[in-house]
Amino acid sequence: MGENELILSLQSLTMKFGGLVAVRDFSMDIRYGELVGLIGPNGAGKTTIFNMITGHYPPTEGQVIFAGRDITGLPPWQVVRLGIARTFQNIRLCREMTALENVLISFHPRLRSSVFAAILPSPRYIREERRMRERGMELLSAVGLEKWANFRAGALPYGLQRRVEIARALATQPKLLLLDEPAAGMNPQEAQDLMGFIRHIRETFNLTVFLIEHVMQVVMGICPRIRVIDFGVSIAEGTPEEIRNNPKVIEAYLGEEALRA
């Protein structure tokens, strides 16, 4: 695979909900190893784009090409198995389960033993289970969460929950990681730390990262390339510097400021 090959290619994606066009004719290419940001005001359609990639919403029009393969319309559980993992804007952990168990869920699809073997349990299942737990702990250590492995996920502070959610996504062994507003609800310092963390896991796990952010400042420091959408339409793309000075972007965000005021 050459450096410039595309890992993800979104081709004229359109998503309509009844009369509402949430995303219109959205196209974008992402190369292997890139760290790309997607920003836009509230309701711009950012999450909807993620949902079309992961198979949660089948796009009304357009194609999603992942690693050269058309994955449009595949159900989410198949998309993950191909190598696209995600986190959610409003953290979606299994709150009653421990941090480790949350990570182990992601290993389950790769379990080889049948359900009968698991019930017995067969020696092979026992080996597989032990191996899964080891790997789960390794992964939690790699993201600095080993202390929290046996804590109920719902009882962890918000920032740690976000990290568990990212660890759980990493456990699916993704090539592409989609993060939907990972810093939402964090103060500026926490957001900075999280961005450092994302950079760290990207290098450790050799990932391509596609990141949604609402607050412009947060992505500016970490993403070399940023795409902006507003009302479902792509309005700009470029380096943080270019984006900051783009009149259309300023207008979109000013519009939002005006609405808030």
Place this chain on the structure above:
Amino acid sequence: MTRSNRILTFLFLLGLALFVWWGDKHSDQFVFLWRVLNFGAIYALAAVGYTVINGITGQFSLGPHGFMLLGGYLTTLFMLPMHQKKVVWLFTPLSWPFNQFTLPYSGFILALIAGGILAVLASLVVGIPALRALRGDYLAIATFGFGEILYVLACNFMGLTNGAMGVKGIPRYTNLAWSVGALAVLTYAAVRLKNSSYGRALRAIREDELAAESMGINVFRHKLLAFMFSAFCAGVAGGLMATLIGTITPDLFRFFMTFYLLMIIVLGGLGSISGAVVAGFIFAAIFEALRFVDTAVVPGMRMVVFAVLLILVMLFFRRGLFGREEFTWDWLWHGAKRAWRWAWAKMS
């Protein structure tokens, strides 16, 4: 600790086996108690399966009575002696192949398993369309309808069921060895399932289906798995019940049966297997003890008493007796230690 736990479990099972052996031997001296324990084990068995789909996986099924009906009738058709088959199916002849053979006592286990398997096949027929639907309540509607359809079929398929008159003279093979034995085996399976990787997937589905699917879990297949397991337990329970009572009619497995089971799993704590077992026996004990209420006061009064009891439990133990926890030796040990300390403090 795990080593001593294992020894404790072994001793417990040994004690249970001895008790069952002794209880079956002296069943004529403790008729009431023996009956309560058998019913308790059967209710508990169906409830264990039911809590796997309703409690652990979080999919609201209203189907167990239908699966019990299937298991009950199939076991009956396998085990009813030939002469009895001739007497019962007097007007409409019994259908092939059941008019050709009957199984001896040694085939009882096969008949029970066959009842379970028939229930599993039926669970596929209902579950494949209902669990594929995106909306959760489809399963409740589909299973409820399924139970009603089976009832009507059981009333009208004279050649297999002898209709509303039912079947009498079923050999009463069920004793504590069978009922408690089946309960022990399937409870072990349920506990193992819950604690395995498959069980984690089921619990993840209950907590956040979308998240589970986003981690690569094939949600549909896992729901179906839980549903099939619950159907198997119900099918076997139905077979045991028919061969405990010795009579079977379509009315034995109407919706009230599912309602009982629902009370049991809620009482035990939704999703707790130990809770389902304990509550199954409690239910049977109270149910049999209150039999006089129905005969002496007003028929149906028992259910009113039960509803009140259930409300009380919900008021004082929000999440049932066990919550979602399971019984463990450690839990018992810590409880005992705490009680001991408390008693010690009181005395001194």
